[in-house]
Amino acid sequence: MISVKNITKKYAKQAACDNVSLNVKPGEIGVLLGPNGAGKSTLIKSVCGLLKYDGEITVNGFNNRSIEAKRILGYVPEFPSLYPMLTVWEHLEFIARAYRLENWENFADELLLRFDMADKKKKLGKELSKGMQQKVSVCCALVTAPQAVVFDEPLVGLDPHGIRELKTVITDLKTEGKAILISTHMIESMEENWDITFIMKNGRIVREIRREDGLLSKLEDIYFSITESEGETGESK
Amino acid sequence: MNALAYIITRSAKNKLFELRRKPALLTLYAVLLFFLVFFIAVSPRTNRGADEYTDILWLKGIVILLTAFASVPSIMQGFAQGSTLFGMHDVNFLFVSPVSGQKILIYGIFGYLKNLAYSGIFLLFQSASISQAFGVGAGAITVIYFCFVFCAVTSLVLGIFVYSLTNGNEKRKNIAKTILLLMLLPAAISLVFSLNAANWNFSAGALIFLSSPVLSFTPVFGWVSAAAIGFIQGSLSTGFLFIFLLVLSAAVMLIALFRKTPDYYEDAMAVSETLFERKRNLAEGNINNMETAASRKTKTRVKATGIRGAGASAFFYKHVRESFRANRFGLWGLSSVFLVVGFLVYYLFMGQVTGGGEKSVQFITTLAVMMWSQLFLIGQGRGIRETFSHYIFMVPENPFKKIVWISLEVMLKVIGESIVVFALICTIGGESYLLGAAAAIAFSAFSFMIVALNFVSFRFTGSDINAGLLIMLYMFGIILIMVPGIIAAVVAGVLFPEFGLYLPIAALTAWEIAIALVCFFLSRSVLHNCDMVVARQVGQR
Incomplete structure (x- = not known):
């Protein structure tokens, strides 16, 4: 569903992503791990069509810059970006209209209820705390019922209820057959339900691990063994 | 070494070392320095002859407006949220350190002074035009520069002083406002008397007012303008007298501040946190959420x-x-009112300058100034701000349609403003309404062109053209782009004088629309072919 082939993204002469490839299938949760500056956010933004790159990215077979791909791709950015003068409900309405959705209202209500935001419908964007903004951001990404969803550090800023609910939502999305790619530093929060993990270092994927490969160690231990080893430069698998 | 002295010297050294790694910045500084020297060098050659110079009192008026522009925000801040002297780094490191509050305050003022000295450099570039208009040399603009810096620092101290006296107390705020207004009252009365003495002739009345000692002795603005003109005219005693008043008042306020409230940390910290939040929002691309905690x-x-x-x-x-x-008048807020009033005042001022004889010069000059100002104003619309957020990139629609629809708001705003401006100009100035309509179309077409150029810039440079130093190249580019249109307008005016200003304006409008359409065509796939500005900035970090 989300297919990244030989992506290279350079800033001046420095490669933030260096010949990276990955694939997340429908019904899979792909987790992107790596230290600061590894190139995770650059890769995520390239997948969402926010950055130019060399290589090929497709979503369900469509080029990620095509209208068809945009229609089925949802994105939760690292930093929630709400419009201060729109209410919570108007954010959802705006997205619904921009995506030409029909009969979206009940689903939007359901999303707000799940994230404890049902009573905040008339609150303006500027009146929300950062955590609440993050919840609205998640609702905006999901209200279009995307087939593939990309999360960039989605748990940062959320309260415990929000974290629990988002983890449930992510599991539900997986059950519904959606492809999910998550970039995060909170490894333990993803320990239970990941399917494939990509560990990035210095702009490259240095390790790709599938759950069915039968791991003996915890994901966190593998992460530290890889990222803290000096010699590993890795090849994109 | 003293901690504060260490920060100042180390920061300066690091700034210098940084230039070694940024050759483009070094080149830019060299170019700026070259132009600075060039303007100062050519200023004596631009003198026109003693009998042609504009009265030096007008320069006094310019100094007052200039210093008011730099000072009023500082003073008003005193009533709102206190000083903005410190950054979060100062709060986190200095405020918790065993360094005295007084010293930290002086350090903050020193930092402000440094920034002010940089930002005031643009004044030095005006030496040639000041020389040409008033027959004074590069020394005069240097005097104005230092007076500008002095005045802004005094106003900053006044702002802090007002804040420390009135913080959180509405009654005290009202008293302080009343006192400040009372200080300005004699000047206001003097203005009315001056205009009355000149039978309400604007320029004659203004000259009487500018020569009034009441104005010269008005605190801060009056003092600084009188000092500047005193020095420029060679009257050192006058200059030093008013500078002394300025320095004395700042010193008294500082001493009172140290004695009364040495602990200003909490207030300064609140303001610093707000500023930090704004900077962080900007860095994170949350440009739509740039409101301060206060707002x-x-x-x-x-x-x-x-x-x-x-x-x-x-x-x-x-x-x-x-x-x-955001405001009850929708697209047209307070900024539109300022814009309309500003252009109208400029039109009337040009009437005074041309003596009412050259109506077409007065009209065309106003149109030209309106267009020039659009270079700085148009980029503030919501349309260009959308490109800082991911929604515009991700919505599954044709990218060309998206840029057209996000530009529509600013276009409607400009059309509305131009209709009002030219309707008023035609009504007050007795111009033809048809000519006013033609000028409104030309102005709107120019704005349309600027919006399109912004997107082309975004397409090819990946930057918002209004960002930072790029704006200098941008202005140069606009002048180049407009040259054929201006030549066409002049040729049309010379070949067909019977059409008056109509044909030149029509030629200019046609050129602007043609350029705008080409630019929109070139930028049709902008949202699919460039980096989201903020995403790139975050990636580069």
């Missing part, structure tokens, strides 16, 4: 709700909703 507390009434449109048009209807929620 977030301002209650916005939510009456009508909902957004219309479908697909790309939803962006336009969203802009309409946001605008009407």
